[in-house]
Amino acid sequence: MPQHESDKVKREIEELLDKLDSFVPEERLASKRQSRRKAASGPTLIDRIWSRARRLSLGHVMLAGVLLLLLGYIAPHSLGSFRTPVLLLGLVLTIGAFALAVINGDSRRTIAGGPTQKRWRGQVIDYSEPGPASRLRDWWRRRRR
Secondary structure, eight states, X not given: OOHHHHHHHHHHHHHHHHHHHTOXXXXXXXXXXXXXXXXXXXXXXXXXXXXXXXXXXXXXXXXXXXXXXXXXXXXXXXXXXXXXXXXXXHHHHXXXXXXXXXXXXXXXXXXXXXXXXXXXXXXXXXXXXXXHHHHHHHHHHHHHO
């Protein structure tokens, strides 16, 4: 074998060894079957409930609390012994959502913590200007440098 061909073979062997180093073996057959079954069955009940609850804004929670308070005051006899828990839950939801809205400074935030994203044709749009707090924080960071 001439020198040129032996270099070519060595390079191919080195390439194959490099590929072997970065090779990731496939999943085991049992885990593949489990993931396929789970994907075929769709999301579980808890996943569906959590995905809907994450989209609730603090305004929705506050509205639900106010409605529970009104229900507890307007129809006390129809609730019976559940009147006190309904009133307490309404009070906790209303005050809690109000406090979180004041602390976060944004009532459009969701229960999961992130703000709801405005979308148009699948693209996220955001035309908002930075608030006074973020401007002050940016100014302070620039000043410290």
